[in-house]
Amino acid sequence: MAGLDQKSPNVLLQSLCCKITGKSEAEVAHQFQYAVRVIGSNYAPTIERDEFLVSEKIKKEFVKQRREADAALFSELHRKLQSQGVLKNRWSILYLLLSLCEDPRKPATRVANYATLFAQALPRDAHSTPYYCARPQSLPLSYPDRNLCTQSGGSMGSSGVSSLGIYAMNGPTPTPQSLPGGSQVVGDSLRQQLGARLAWNLPSASPSAPAPTSRGLPNTAGRSAPRQRRDGEASGTVEISEAALVRDILYVFQGIDGKFIKMCSPENCYKIDAKIAISKSLRDITSRLAELGWLHNKVRKYTDQRSLDRAFGLVGQSFCAALHQELKEYYRLLSVLHSQLQVEDDQGVNVGVESSLTLRRLLVWTYDPKIRLKTLAALVDYCQGRKGGELASTVHAYGKTGDPNMRALVQHILGLVSHPILNFLYRWIYDGELEDTYHEFFVASDPTVKTDRLWHDKYTLRKSMMPSFITMDQARKVLLIGKSINFLHQVCHDRTPPGKITPTSKSADSPKDAAELFTDLEGAFQGRIDAAYFETSKYLLDVLNKNYLLLEHMQAMRRYLLLGQGDFIRHLMDLLKPELARPATTLYQHNLTGILETAVRATNAQFDSPEILKRLDVRLLEVSPGDTGWDVFSLDYHVEGPIATVFTRECMSHYLRVFNFLWRAKRMEYILTDIWKGQMCNAKLLKGMPELSGVLHQCHILASEMVHFIHQMQYYITFEVLECSCDELWNKVQQAQDLDHIIAAHEVFLDTIISRCLLDTNSRALLNQLRAIFDQIIEFQNAQDALYRAALEELQLRLQFEEKKRQRETEGEWGVTAAQEEEEKKRVQEFQDAIPKMRSQLRILTHFYQGIVQQFLVLLMTSSDESLQFLSFRLDFNEHYKAREPRLRASLGATRGRRNPSM
Numbered sequence: 001m002a003g004l005d006q007k008s009p010n011v012l013l014q015s016l017c018c019k020i021t022g023k024s025e026a027e028v029a030h031q032f033q034y035a036v037r038v039i040g041s042n043y044a045p046t047i048e049r050d051e052f053l054v055s056e057k058i059k060k061e062f063v064k065q066r067r068e069a070d071a072a073l074f075s076e077l078h079r080k081l082q083s084q085g086v087l088k089n090r091w092s093i094l095y096l097l098l099s100l101c102e103d104p105r106k107p108a109t110r111v112a113n114y115a116t117l118f119a120q121a122l123p124r125d126a127h128s129t130p131y132y133c134a135r136p137q138s139l140p141l142s143y144p145d146r147n148l149c150t151q152s153g154g155s156m157g158s159s160g161v162s163s164l165g166i167y168a169m170n171g172p173t174p175t176p177q178s179l180p181g182g183s184q185v186v187g188d189s190l191r192q193q194l195g196a197r198l199a200w201n202l203p204s205a206s207p208s209a210p211a212p213t214s215r216g217l218p219n220t221a222g223r224s225a226p227r228q229r230r231d232g233e234a235s236g237t238v239e240i241s242e243a244a245l246v247r248d249i250l251y252v253f254q255g256i257d258g259k260f261i262k263m264c265s266p267e268n269c270y271k272i273d274a275k276i277a278i279s280k281s282l283r284d285i286t287s288r289l290a291e292l293g294w295l296h297n298k299v300r301k302y303t304d305q306r307s308l309d310r311a312f313g314l315v316g317q318s319f320c321a322a323l324h325q326e327l328k329e330y331y332r333l334l335s336v337l338h339s340q341l342q343v344e345d346d347q348g349v350n351v352g353v354e355s356s357l358t359l360r361r362l363l364v365w366t367y368d369p370k371i372r373l374k375t376l377a378a379l380v381d382y383c384q385g386r387k388g389g390e391l392a393s394t395v396h397a398y399g400k401t402g403d404p405n406m407r408a409l410v411q412h413i414l415g416l417v418s419h420p421i422l423n424f425l426y427r428w429i430y431d432g433e434l435e436d437t438y439h440e441f442f443v444a445s446d447p448t449v450k451t452d453r454l455w456h457d458k459y460t461l462r463k464s465m466m467p468s469f470i471t472m473d474q475a476r477k478v479l480l481i482g483k484s485i486n487f488l489h490q491v492c493h494d495r496t497p498p499g500k501i502t503p504t505s506k507s508a509d510s511p512k513d514a515a516e517l518f519t520d521l522e523g524a525f526q527g528r529i530d531a532a533y534f535e536t537s538k539y540l541l542d543v544l545n546k547n548y549l550l551l552e553h554m555q556a557m558r559r560y561l562l563l564g565q566g567d568f569i570r571h572l573m574d575l576l577k578p579e580l581a582r583p584a585t586t587l588y589q590h591n592l593t594g595i596l597e598t599a600v601r602a603t604n605a606q607f608d609s610p611e612i613l614k615r616l617d618v619r620l621l622e623v624s625p626g627d628t629g630w631d632v633f634s635l636d637y638h639v640e641g642p643i644a645t646v647f648t649r650e651c652m653s654h655y656l657r658v659f660n661f662l663w664r665a666k667r668m669e670y671i672l673t674d675i676w677k678g679q680m681c682n683a684k685l686l687k688g689m690p691e692l693s694g695v696l697h698q699c700h701i702l703a704s705e706m707v708h709f710i711h712q713m714q715y716y717i718t719f720e721v722l723e724c725s726c727d728e729l730w731n732k733v734q735q736a737q738d739l740d741h742i743i744a745a746h747e748v749f750l751d752t753i754i755s756r757c758l759l760d761t762n763s764r765a766l767l768n769q770l771r772a773i774f775d776q777i778i779e780f781q782n783a784q785d786a787l788y789r790a791a792l793e794e795l796q797l798r799l800q801f802e803e804k805k806r807q808r809e810t811e812g813e814w815g816v817t818a819a820q821e822e823e824e825k826k827r828v829q830e831f832q833d834a835i836p837k838m839r840s841q842l843r844i845l846t847h848f849y850q851g852i853v854q855q856f857l858v859l860l861m862t863s864s865d866e867s868l869q870f871l872s873f874r875l876d877f878n879e880h881y882k883a884r885e886p887r888l889r890a891s892l893g894a895t896r897g898r899r900n901p902s903m
Contacts, residue, residue, distance in 0.1 A: 013039070050307075050324075052317055054094040061101060239277045245286055246357055250341065252293035253334050253366075255300060261290055269294055285359045292366055295373035296330065299323055302380045313438035314420035315388050319395070322416040326376055326409075330369055337365070368405075375406050379413070388440025389465035392417050396469050421467060429478055429532045431498050432485030434459075442466040443479055451490055455645045455739065459483045474526065477533040480738050484536045487739075492543055492642050501539050502532045537738035544739070548642050549611060551733065554746075556612045557647070558726055561637055561655045562753075563662045565605055572599040573670055580629030584620075587629050592618040596635075615639070619656075630667060634659055646743055654750045661757055662717065668774050669714060671781050672707050679703065682788055685795065691832050692791055698842045699784055702849065706777050709853065712874045713770075720867055721756045725749050756867065766863070769856040776849040783845060787838055794831045854885040 013035055017028040055078050062071035078094075087093060240260060248258025252270050257263055264271045270290035272283060303320045306312050312320075340357050383394050395417050399410035424441040427433050434445050442465045449458040459479060466475055485501070488494040544550040559565040575595045579587065596618050600606055605613070619636035634656060639647040647655075679700060686692055732745035754760050758767040801824055805816055816824070853875070860872035876882055 010036075049091050050317075050321060051091040051094060052314070053321060054091060054098055058094065058098050058101070061098070242282065242359060243356075245272075245278070245282065245359060246362065247341065249286060249289050249359070249362065250334065250337055252290050253296065253337075254331075255293050255297040261286065282359060285363055289359065289362055289366065292370050292373060295370070295377045296327070298377045299327060299373065299380055303327070311387075311438055313387050313440040315391050315417055315440050318416045318420055319383065319391060319413070322413040323376060323380070325416075326372060326413075330373065333365070333369055337362070371405070372409060375409055379410070388438070389421060389442045389462075389467045392421055393466075393468035396467065418467070425478060428482040429529070429536075430502055432482050432489065434482065440465060442470070442475055443482065452644060454491055455483065455487055455743075456648070459486070474529055477529050480740060481529075481532050481536050484540045484739065487642075487645075488540055488543065491645070492540075492547070494543055496539075502535045534737070540739055541736070541742075544642055549609070550643055550646065550742075552609060552612060553615075553639070553643050553647070554729075554733070556608070556615075557637060557655060558722075559605075559608075560616055560635055561659045562722055562726075563659075563666060564722070565603070568599055568603040568605040569666065571603050572596065573666065575599055576629070576633065580633055582629055584623045584627040584629055584632045587620060587632070589618055589620055592620075592633065621660075630664075634663070645739070646746055651746065651750060654754055657759055658750075658753055658757060661759060664771075664774060665710070665713060665717060668710050668777050671777055672703065672710055675703050675781055675784060676707065678784065678788060682792070686791055688798075689791060689795060691835055695787065695835060695839050695842065698839065698846070699787070702780060702842065702846050703784075705849070705853075706780065709773065709875060710777070712871065716867070716871050716874075717757060721753055725752045725756075756865065763863075766856065766859050766868075769852055769859060772852045773849070773856065776845065776852060780845055780849070783838075783841055790831070790834070790838075794828075797827065850881070850884065854881050857881055858885065858887050 014025060014028070014032050017031045017035055018025060021028055021031060055075075059071045059074060062068070062074065081087065081090060244260065248261045251258045252261050260273050260276050261270050262273070263269075270287075270293055272278065272286055278286075303323045306316055307320050309316070337357065344356055379395065379398055382398055383391055386394050392414065395410060395414045399407055399414060401407055401410075421441065424434075424436060424443075427435065428441070428443060434441070434443060436443075436445075439462070442462050444460050444462040446458050446460070459482065461475055461479055466472075470478075481502075485498055488496070488501075560568070563569045572595070575598060576592070579592065579595065596616070600613060600616070615638040617636045617638060619634045621632040621634055623632055637647075637652070637655070639652065679696075683696070686696065726749070729745055729749040732748075733742055736742045736745065755763065758770060801816075808814065808816075857872050857876055860868045860875075863869060
């Protein structure tokens, strides 16, 4: 039991006081009481339990010692330690390591005595904002007999509050020799100095020393004890002195209820007990001062709640750290005020003395801190429910004020808040790494997206987390930089280190650097973003063009899928004609692939790169009942790897649609060529059949109309659509600064040819009419082929009859008998009777064709595309259809006859 008593905190603390002062237990009673009061005080600790700040300090120590590699290793080990959760008190371990790494040979940074400390008033913190306080020159707080008190006190140091009227608030620290009694303090022994540090503001121990109160301040009954009112006054009321209110208000400043001033929960404010009788002016001043405690509670409540919330993220923790720094400055002011009150109580200074601490002097001294706390409280309200980049935007928006002090405060907080964002940004643009556990950065990643869709879908902008001080163009560039690095590594399999792609990365050394960088968004920050953007994008485009032949593949698409390689397409069509004339169900892909390879070897396509030719293939579309090979045949171009990012599945489906349209139009040109050749070859043969002259003439006229229509359509598609669009695409690709520009230009190119080739939804009616015209051309080919077959068969029979007749005459026999002649006449008559039927069939075909063409021209004229309107002029260059169609005549007249009314 005795052993336990010897190890109790009270016994150990008393032994410590004896050891420091070198006195006996009876002589250190007063110092022991003060030590107990210090340990039980309500002041916040000077060291904040923030694991992030301690780890940052350790890394800064490594950097100061030029040990960057060790700093990086420590950061990685700390990250692993956090993820494992083995230690519960990681902050304590890190702080112990930080303390052990300090050099014991360095001179102590503590002041020689507390007179020097408090002569500084409120010195600036190296990691905090400048503290702007009023300088109450009209309220000197120096005692006229302070020198005498100091000299008689021996080793007792000055509280420093007396010097608050002598030295400026943020002025230089006076030397001990310049303070009253400084020479005597400097001349004390080390043990006496340690004793003075423990009892610097206590008088020498005496039996009559008053016992300390539970709140840590001496019970000076002469200054603060309440007294009952005299007889005749209102019963139940208590009159208190201003000193008691000063004492209570100092506790209220910390958010602690005083003896007379307490928090009123229903009204959410501090109020003086209604039973206390004080003047209205003192009550008003007390209420104004108590607002400081309410503001303190509001800020402190926010930081206490959010500091333990891991989901609040690094930006939110930085915001809480900034609030803690401001509260730290506020606590330093309170410590000065408490020490001043302590000295006044110990030395028996009355309130009436000119330099005593009064409510009015507190009102002056707390004017600037109150403004700062109001700003912080308003900022806390404004930032409720926000995190990450959204929180930074809120802080930035609150700094748009004309008050320079408030602007400096918010700017400092913004520097701390934006520091994690800048670290995210640098890690992303220089290494391509995105470690955003709490989704605070404005670049979002979707881990479920596969590699083939990395560029399009994996990384996006999270607009809700985009800081307002970063423009959309800058955010787009930041997204592209990191996306390009990941695309190179994961899709292109490029192993070049990021340091060789972009300039050497530079992290945000401190929140001050972050604040300065973000205040110069159009200068240094924009320069860093642009440099990384141009270097990364240029390297990516070089890899795609040199290693993966992106431009060559674009040209191959034009030559093969858009029918730009004329000799190849013509020869392929000649080879495929017998196969494609068969039903679609009888086709085999390997046969068509062999024909394709034959066409490649027989034309200039054989000189293309093997990398391109091996991707060219045949594709058969879905077969419908009654389809022939012409309806299901299509060329295909296989894309994979990085170039599939540009030529996506959607793009290849567009290419397939355009190819089918161009292939059908090319087939119409091929059919009309065969029709013309048939007419030219059979014209001389059928001269001996004069009864066919009218029908053949009708065929020639209709074929000429169709040839003119198809030639104009081919000219429009080939030159006005494909060539112009390809040339525009090529120019944009040559000027592209990043892969997104190439993708956008390619998509615009496909959209243009889709719309101008009548394949979009708005041109559905035009496309249907054009397909109907194509069908009429095929019908005309079938009708003319049937006509020529019948005519040639009849001609062959007539020639055979004449040949037999001559042969029999040479043999001396009759050429024909009456029966044979009658039979010949009957057959000829049957053929001649079939001619009107052929003529009527051609007439019906011509009527249908011209009607469809007229409707097509009307739709062209009503189109909003000027190129389609000009196409209608070329198709009806001689106004042949205009004379037949009243609607066309009205449309053409309204368009062509439009004149300037001023003429």
